[in-house]
Amino acid sequence: MDTPATGTVRGLALRARAAAPALAAASTVAKDAALRAAADQLLRDATEILAANQVDVDRAVASGTPGQMVDRLRLDGNRLAAMAEGLRQVADLTDPVGTVTAEWTRPNGLMMQKVRVPLGVVAIIYENRPNVTSDAFGLCLKAGNVAFLRGSSGGLSSNTAITRSIRRAVSENGLPEDAVILVDDVSREAAVDFMRQRGLVDCLIPRGGPALISSILENATVPYVIDGDGNCHIYVDAAANLEMATDIIVNAKMQRPSVCNAAESLVVHEAVAGDFLPLAAAALKGVELVGDQRARRILPEVGAAVDDDWSTEYLDLKLSIRVVDDLGEAIAHINETGSGHSEAIVTEDRSAGERFTREVDAAAVLVNASTRFVDGDEFGFGAEIGISTQKLHARGPMGLEQLTTEKYVIHGNGQVRA
Secondary structure (H helix, E strand, C coil): CCCCCCCCHHHHHHHHHHHHHHHHHCCHHHHHHHHHHHHHHHHHCHHHHHHHHHHHHHHHHHCCCCHHHHHHHCCCHHHHHHHHHHHHHHHHCCCCCCCEEEEEECCCCCEEEEEEEECCEEEEEECCCCHHHHHHHHHHHHCCCEEEEECCHHHHHHHHHHHHHHHHHHHHCCCCHHHEEECCCCCHHHHHHHCCCECCECEEEEECCHHHHHHHHHHCCCCECCECCCCEEEEECCCCCHHHHHHHHHHHHHCCCCCCCCEEEEEEEHHHHHHHHHHHHHHCCCCEEEECHHHHHHCCCCEECCHHHHHCCCCCCEEEEEEECCHHHHHHHHHHHCCCCEEEEECCCHHHHHHHHHHCCCCEEEECCCHHHCCCCCCCCCCCCCEECCCCCCCEECCCHHHEEEEEEEECCCCCCC
């Protein structure tokens, strides 16, 4: 069996393209069997995988990597079990490949269909999150695609061990082991080369911060879907239930602050700011708060927000607070400073909620719920490959359906065009 990565980026891309037809033609039964086998294999290889991950974690800690980034990198028994369970959940999902999404008959008797088909080779470039390795493989395989992966230097040992385990399981279950290929060259030059495999890669998905996204925008020559920043807001309306609002902001900010669907900004209607902000501040113990002048008049102990705070994805226990005059000002502020990821309103005024969902420009808009629910698993998609903040091809959590495209299938009985 080949190692997870052998050869140049171009050579590996050629291998990925060569494996694509077999995966596109694979039956649902075969794909599901390989997914369940891969889940079992990850757990059998737990000692090897966790030891490799510890090498990455120790290196990250020694180099002074921030705590929230180390948390993203770290695996333990529970997280590895969750990765395996994610593969099983994908196996249980309905296979989108071959689904007829529309059909009609033309006056000349031609029968028209739109049918879901795999993209082909899906390239994913990502930073220190080894769970992406198994998530990406699982979704790509179920959708009939090759997962062509390039992780960061910080997660190389983990990603190599995970990929080796998965390839073993796939090969033993009759599918090409090149269903997942990991590039082990973590140089910047290799990253740029990875983005330029036009003709071999059908879609590129980056999973990382602003620097990675900027590099994609500057260098990529293949089609891509941007998995963007998560500068998410919670807006507490004049008609909000303040106890509910407190529970939501605490969950959205503190449950896991290092992820893209965590809240980064609290926006509060001035009519309830005096009552709500002290409640929120007391509940957000351990969170660094910065606010505008009106927020600081109510909470003089918080720091002064600067312009950059309104558009910053902290990925940490920090939160900006802004007090607004009305719903319109809240919507304008969110649309101006948000990243188009996930925005929430807390209100008991149905018309306010409807206006918010209609006018806020984001991939997901929530009423009376935490932004932490914007996640493929919570949506019922199984493991997701990312959350798209762009508007073409895919928007929001990218599950199986978003890893397929459509083609027209036309049946005739001898028709020719006049």
